[in-house]
Amino acid sequence: MSKNKETAAVVETEVAKSYKGRSQFREVMHRLRKNKGAMVGLFVFAVIIIIALLGDVLFDYETDVIGNNIVDRLQSPNANHWFGTDEMGRDLFARVLYGARYSLAIGFVSTLVSLGIGLVLGSIAGYKGGWVENVIMRITDIFYSLPSILLAIAVVSALGNSMLNLMIAVGVSNAAAFCRVTRASVLTERGKDYVEAARAIGQGEMRIVLKHVIPNSLSPIIVQTTVRVAGAIISAAGLSFLGLGVPLPAPEWGSLLSMGRGYLRDYPYMVIAPGLAIMITVLAVNLFGDGLRDAIDPKLKK
Amino acid sequence: MWRFILKRLIMLIPVLFGVALIVYFIMDLTPGDPAVIIAGEDATPEQREAIREELGLNDPFIVRYGRYMFNLFRGDMGRSMLSKVDVFPTYFQKLPASLALAFGSIIVALLLSIPLGVLSATHQNTWVDTLCTIIGMLGMSMPNFWLGMMLIIAFSNKLGWFPSGGFDGLKSLILPSITEGVFLLALIMRNTRSSMLDVIRQDYIVTAKAKGVNRRGIIWHHAFRNALIPIITVAGMNFAYVLCGPVLTETVFSWPGVGRLVYDGITKTDTQLVTGCLILSCMFVSVINLVVDIIYAFVDPRIKAQYSK
Numbered sequence: 001m002s003k004n005k006e007t008a009a010v011v012e013t014e015v016a017k018s019y020k021g022r023s024q025f026r027e028v029m030h031r032l033r034k035n036k037g038a039m040v041g042l043f044v045f046a047v048i049i050i051i052a053l054l055g056d057v058l059f060d061y062e063t064d065v066i067g068n069n070i071v072d073r074l075q076s077p078n079a080n081h082w083f084g085t086d087e088m089g090r091d092l093f094a095r096v097l098y099g100a101r102y103s104l105a106i107g108f109v110s111t112l113v114s115l116g117i118g119l120v121l122g123s124i125a126g127y128k129g130g131w132v133e134n135v136i137m138r139i140t141d142i143f144y145s146l147p148s149i150l151l152a153i154a155v156v157s158a159l160g161n162s163m164l165n166l167m168i169a170v171g172v173s174n175a176a177a178f179c180r181v182t183r184a185s186v187l188t189e190r191g192k193d194y195v196e197a198a199r200a201i202g203q204g205e206m207r208i209v210l211k212h213v214i215p216n217s218l219s220p221i222i223v224q225t226t227v228r229v230a231g232a233i234i235s236a237a238g239l240s241f242l243g244l245g246v247p248l249p250a251p252e253w254g255s256l257l258s259m260g261r262g263y264l265r266d267y268p269y270m271v272i273a274p275g276l277a278i279m280i281t282v283l284a285v286n287l288f289g290d291g292l293r294d295a296i297d298p299k300l301k302k
Numbered sequence: 303m304w305r306f307i308l309k310r311l312i313m314l315i316p317v318l319f320g321v322a323l324i325v326y327f328i329m330d331l332t333p334g335d336p337a338v339i340i341a342g343e344d345a346t347p348e349q350r351e352a353i354r355e356e357l358g359l360n361d362p363f364i365v366r367y368g369r370y371m372f373n374l375f376r377g378d379m380g381r382s383m384l385s386k387v388d389v390f391p392t393y394f395q396k397l398p399a400s401l402a403l404a405f406g407s408i409i410v411a412l413l414l415s416i417p418l419g420v421l422s423a424t425h426q427n428t429w430v431d432t433l434c435t436i437i438g439m440l441g442m443s444m445p446n447f448w449l450g451m452m453l454i455i456a457f458s459n460k461l462g463w464f465p466s467g468g469f470d471g472l473k474s475l476i477l478p479s480i481t482e483g484v485f486l487l488a489l490i491m492r493n494t495r496s497s498m499l500d501v502i503r504q505d506y507i508v509t510a511k512a513k514g515v516n517r518r519g520i521i522w523h524h525a526f527r528n529a530l531i532p533i534i535t536v537a538g539m540n541f542a543y544v545l546c547g548p549v550l551t552e553t554v555f556s557w558p559g560v561g562r563l564v565y566d567g568i569t570k571t572d573t574q575l576v577t578g579c580l581i582l583s584c585m586f587v588s589v590i591n592l593v594v595d596i597i598y599a600f601v602d603p604r605i606k607a608q609y610s611k
Contacts, residue, residue: 146325268459287439
């Protein structure tokens, strides 16, 4: 009997030890590492980031990426030109790989723009409540009811064609979603005891929001962020496809597709590689995002 | 119920004011002088000034906006600056093509997504489930305008089965519908799967099983009806977007729809046309959202009970 008690005590301390020092962050990372899809996504995404960073080392922008070479125009994929060449004789392999930097930069920066706007407005709305919340959320509703691609087109055409403006346009058109998610999340945290406790010991409003409420409301916002990065990459490619994105001759994937569109009948190679590049990038982000969502909230995992 | 519908319709009014304000403001920032657009490049400064006066372009922003809203409530959305045709008929002339595309893509999406989603949930962790998950993942990650071009290459250029563009009968509708529907297909399929998985684990399903209800009866009669609500939400919300924003699909297939109309308007700084079309589109979005809410009530008696309070 006493031996049983002893073993029970040993087991208890062992269990306590294994949980001790294991923060929520490490729990999430642990679950994430076990998710194969998420790890594949992360790996592929890391490779794409490396390609984007090494673009200038691998290729010379002036000659390889935008330099014309009419003699070699419209070649099918071969040993010299793995993805073939375009109507100016430019190597599509170089152009597609070099193009990674535009899509990644736009994906990240525009999501940061929407995150910034959404986080500030959403947490003010959720924490303050009352008429402030009403005003912010009604404005959010209005933005939500505008189709985001049309909103982005309007913003780009108002600001002019440039990469920065494209980022702003995509960012603004997605901000409403962040605002809603943040508000909902802050709203549930606001009523909890620890907020009351922080107020009771006399902490300032600003401090409570920044140090306590926002960190505790982050999970759905992080999940939303990965979803939006994927969406932003697709929207940006779409806008470039319409001629409203990164100005030519930069080999942004959407612009490559738009150029290839003129040759669909006779030379379909021009649209295959850039489209696959977009799809693989977005797929990697989505796989990672799905894994992250399951890791942060295991209840959602099916 | 009727009071609820009426309330929702009244709530629409401030949203439309807001939409008009935002669109008006953004289009106001757009470079390019409407007077030049209307009169042409070689008009004299006097002619341009006359046009500005005539259209009231010299008035402050808020006056122009106020005038626009005043006219709107009299049913006058102004005239397109370029074609000089009233905005209202222009929009409705393009609407049938967009409606056809929207219905086409919703049909493609629903016909495939719901059976696949249910199949995936009832065969969880088998190869069927894995295959469906992969299809869902690819569908979510593919830029649809690219898919459109791939379909054109395969089915109209190589095989010659379908036309590569234009709106001309049912045959021309198939490729654009698939293009526009694939994302929705993936989205609804994933939602159906997780929604079904939620429901399948509930006690009443176990009870039904214990009572000896056959498998088909359990899945379609007990589980699926209860899994429908989140599915309707996603489908309804996205139907509105398919109706208003398929600019890319319409571009790829030279589709004469509303998305293309608005895009042309934006790039040519046709403020009147763009503002009018976006307001009409938002009205559609809101009305569709309202219809979705009403459909809920029919599917879920609990929600109906809330309304009648």
